[in-house]
Amino acid sequence: MDNKHIEMRGVRKSYRFFTLDDLSLDLEPGQIMGFVGPNGAGKSTTIRLAMGLIAADAGEVRLLGHLLPENQAIAKRDVGFVSDEMRLFAHATVGWHMNFIASIYPGWDAKYAATLIKRFNLKPEQPVKGLSHGEHVKALLMLSLARRPRVLILDEPTSGLDPVARHELLTEFMDVLRDDSRSILFSSHNTVDVERISDRIVFIDRGRIVDSRDKEDFLERWRRIQLQLAPGAILPELPNIVGRVVDGQFVTLTTNHFSNDLLARLGPTVREVHRMSLEEIFVASVFHHREVAGQ
């Protein structure tokens, strides 16, 4: 049974100054996937590949089971895409865009569109050129959501938005996921948003996937452990330690594979054990990955 919404296998895309390589990911129905990376990591390139907007040099990309970019027209009937680079027609009104989209997509849900207009406090008669950045993003999202696509692909949807607008957007995303046959892939460098609503998280840096797993798994595996060694004592070699800072008798370890066995091995030297936020985990993973790769 192959019902993955997005499937990328061993994908490569080379540009003169940037290469995305060995990229594999799966978006399952009912899932929100957060795609996190620093600027220039390859988030947008990946999203363009997932939308069939560009062709991979190697590997395979499938969207709702359809091979891309060949079959993108069929696949995209059921996909909504919003990027913060997208622009609506400046001289047309929001309502004109709604009629336009409704005329193309038979699945347009006028009632839901009206609800979203109200929730987002948009006015159909307003010309696009008078919209603020936040309103523009909300209008784009409303136009996508009201088609009720099975997959939503969102490139930095919350970037540049104020906290209230961000909250409104996240609420709408979670509302979509009440239906377990739908899914969302969104990229962001806002780790707070990602930590809150994602089921699955993918870290990307310099064109490579650094780590990819369920969110709870990330949060369970990473810990910062503070130790106080006896004077003159030397810390034994330990597995799964990705960071070690020594300051006299005090040592701070970062592990990506926390377990009670590790604690038992450290014994009474342990002073404190701290959980890490997704942002701390992300930064530590990226630095660890660069170190291992010798960059």
Next chain:
Amino acid sequence: MYSGINISQTDARPMYLQIMEQIRARIAAGDWPAGKELPSIRALAAALNVSVITIKRAYLDLENEGVIVTRHGKGSFVADVNGLAGELQEERLAEHLTRAAEIGQSLGLTLEDLEERLRRARKNLDPK
């Protein structure tokens, strides 16, 4: 809508623990009596703006604690403490004992050491 459950970004505990704690409180207070159906995972996720996997984790742990029971395809319910919860507590105890034995072994403790520690732990529970 279950908007009464709050998730704090400044709380150091992970979100699933915060959710578990507040569900336990509602059950302890009697607001959620035995047999009451809990909101579905997706409904609660949408209400709290929290990922589905976080709610799943919270429900799974509450189930392991015997606080709720999940009937496949029917939903999750507040457990009847005298019934099924007892069995689940048994299972939990067995799990913890296995873990204790494992850690004891990795620390090189003898069986007598372990027994002594259990006795001490038990004594500490009892104020007399």
